[in-house]
Amino acid sequence: MYHIIPISKVKKEIAVPGDKSISHRALLISSLARGKTKIINFLNSQDTLATLKCLRMLNVEIKYTKRKNEAEVNSRGPLFDISGKVKLNAQESGTTIRLLSGILVAQKFSSLLESKGSLRKRPMKRITYPLRLMGGKIKGKIKDKEEYPPLEIDPTDFLLGINYKLPQASAQVKSAIMFASLFSKGKTKIVEPQHSRDHTERMLRLFGAKLKKVSKSITIEKSKLASPGEIFIPSDISSASFFIALGLLLKDSEILIRNVGLNPTRSGFLKVLKRMGANIKVFNRKNYFEPYGDVLAKSSQLKGVEVEEKEIPLMIDELPILMVCASFAKGRTIIKGLRELKVKETDRLSSMVYNLKKAGVDIKATTYKGDNWKVEILGKRKINSVKFRSFSDHRTAMSLIVFGMASQKSFYLDDVTCIDKSFPDFIPIINSLYG
Ligand code: S3P
Numbered sequence: 418m419y420h421i422i423p424i425s426k427v428k429k430e431i432a433v434p435g436d437k438s439i440s441h442r443a444l445l446i447s448s449l450a451r452g453k454t455k456i457i458n459f460l461n462s463q464d465t466l467a468t469l470k471c472l473r474m475l476n477v478e479i480k481y482t483k484r485k486n487e488a489e490v491n492s493r494g495p496l497f498d499i500s501g502k503v504k505l506n507a508q509e510s511g512t513t514i515r516l517l518s519g520i521l522v523a524q525k526f527s528s529l530l531e532s533k534g535s536l537r538k539r540p541m542k543r544i545t546y547p548l549r550l551m552g553g554k555i556k557g558k559i560k561d562k563e564e565y566p567p568l569e570i571d572p573t574d575f576l577l578g579i580n581y582k583l584p585q586a587s588a589q590v591k592s593a594i595m596f597a598s599l600f601s602k603g604k605t606k607i608v609e610p611q612h613s614r615d616h617t618e619r620m621l622r623l624f625g626a627k628l629k630k631v632s633k634s635i636t637i638e639k640s641k642l643a644s645p646g647e648i649f650i651p652s653d654i655s656s657a658s659f660f661i662a663l664g665l666l667l668k669d670s671e672i673l674i675r676n677v678g679l680n681p682t683r684s685g686f687l688k689v690l691k692r693m694g695a696n697i698k699v700f701n702r703k704n705y706f707e708p709y710g711d712v713l714a715k716s717s718q719l720k721g722v723e724v725e726e727k728e729i730p731l732m733i734d735e736l737p738i739l740m741v742c743a744s745f746a747k748g749r750t751i752i753k754g755l756r757e758l759k760v761k762e763t764d765r766l767s768s769m770v771y772n773l774k775k776a777g778v779d780i781k782a783t784t785y786k787g788d789n790w791k792v793e794i795l796g797k798r799k800i801n802s803v804k805f806r807s808f809s810d811h812r813t814a815m816s817l818i819v820f821g822m823a824s825q826k827s828f829y830l831d832d833v834t835c836i837d838k839s840f841p842d843f844i845p846i847i848n849s850l851y852g
Contacts, residue, residue: 421805421821421828427664427850430673433657435460435486435650437839438588439678439707441468441512442620443648445520447490448477448497449599450624450642456488458650458676463838464510471505471517495523495600495642502527507566509534509762509838514566515544515589516617519596521570522553532566535762535809541565543585544593551597551605552576578603578638585757586611586730591635598637599626609633613730614682616707623648623706651678651709655734656840658686659815662738663850664714665695666745666823671715675701679708685731686739687712693719693746719746721796726754726789733757737816740769744778745823746796755782755790762838763810766790772817776824777801802826811838818847 435458445468447454459465461483469488473479476498478491505528507514514530521528541557542564548555554571557564578601583590591607595617598605612633621628626640657674664672679699690697696717702710719742729752732739736758743750758765766782770792773780779795805821807814807830814836821828836843 419830419833421818421830422851423825423827424667424822424851425825426667426669428671429850430675431660431846431849433652433660433674433677434458434840434842436653436678437462437464437655438512438614438616439620439650440465441516442592442616443650444468444472444479444488444490445516445596446620446624446642447644448472448492449495449520450644451492451494452644453646454490454492454644455647456490456650457486457647458652459486459488460650460653461486462841463508464512467506467508467510468513468517471507471513474503474505475499497524499524499526502529504529504531506531506533507536508532509536511536511539512589514541514568516592516596518544518548518555518568518570519593522548522551522555522573522597523576523600525572527572528570530566530568530570537566539565540760541568543587543590547579547581547590547594548597550579550581551594551601553597576601578605580606582608583610586613587757588614588617592617595621595628595635595637599640599642601639604636604638607635611727611730612682614680616680619706649705651705651707652676654678654683654686656843657712658735658738659819659843660846661690661697661712661714662742663819663822665690665717665719665742666819668716671713673711673713675711676709677712679710682731685728686735689722689724689728689732689739690719690742692722693742695719721746721748721750721794724750724752729754729757734812737765737769737812738819740773740780740792740794741816741820743794744773744780744796744820748796750794750796751791753789753791755792756788759790761810763808763813765810765813766792768806768808768810768813769816772805772813773820775803775805776820800824800826802828804829805831807832807835809835811835811840815840815843
């Protein structure tokens, strides 16, 4: 049981580790480009280490120095040297299983891609279906018209480019298709319904892939990748978001975080917070292949706002902490387009509504347009000291800790071990803020 202790004010600079999505991609894409790639500020977390271990099982040579947050990939080219069938485990990492599938369908050997915990229950048809359309031999465990891990993958004689309209805005799905397209005959065209994080597109271009993007439409074709030699990974804006929120919600406080990733397809949270009246300053902007800069968050009285469907993919992982911010804002916040939030590590809409309601927040989730969801939060209610449940979800756990600290009351949380999935340094950083 973790005890959440209230904190009155914080004036500190903190360091947040490297971006999770970019760390996965740096390993995967470097593995496809013959030669060495040094990855600086690589994230040490359960999810990114799951990708690293899978690639090592595929005979990709990777030196990892945890102390320096550095990984060095030495690739022998995009076709991995494996004989027989390989058994891999993506652990609980959705990015690992979905992105790696796009590479495995193009290989000359069979693989079994297993998972554990919450990932066993997450939908995979969103990737198996388009990969099969391309000629890939991939299938999951079928249940009620959906497919789940483990995924069985066999070599195919051909992969062909496709024209594909994504049914949902998902960076994981478009990335799996883009990876398979690097090995396919003919062009692939992917059209997204809304913009989603574009880290794969940016990094593939850095590695020289033949990829064009016009608004929400991507065209990609077979490409031989060439390593830039070195990649720097900016700090994870999703991890930074918990401390940005804390800086805003505490009185007489300010929190500074340097080198935070500012990719516009990831910084929807900052935009919405600014609309809510947040005092956030961004400076020292750098125009690397992934833009980044320093972020300073100062105490602010937030006000309720409306968040539209098209903004959701740009802040999909920050929705739990946005619900926390809305709980302290003056007036009503309405967040629409939450369908995808229900298929993350847990149903994050239900887990946040359950916990915040228990603490006294006026919060209500309802359906609209058939199968979509929205949440309404009326902030500034009387908060009760309660015992929270993380539902083994890292982002739910971290959001509730921030809620508890900012509430000026003592709370308990059933489990914090799940936080290691993305941010093992979170609790040590939180502890450093007291005193
Ligand atoms: C991710 C994409 C998002 C996000 C996840 C990481 C990625 O998922 O929620 O934490 O690295 O591509 P979807 O693409 O399924 O929305």
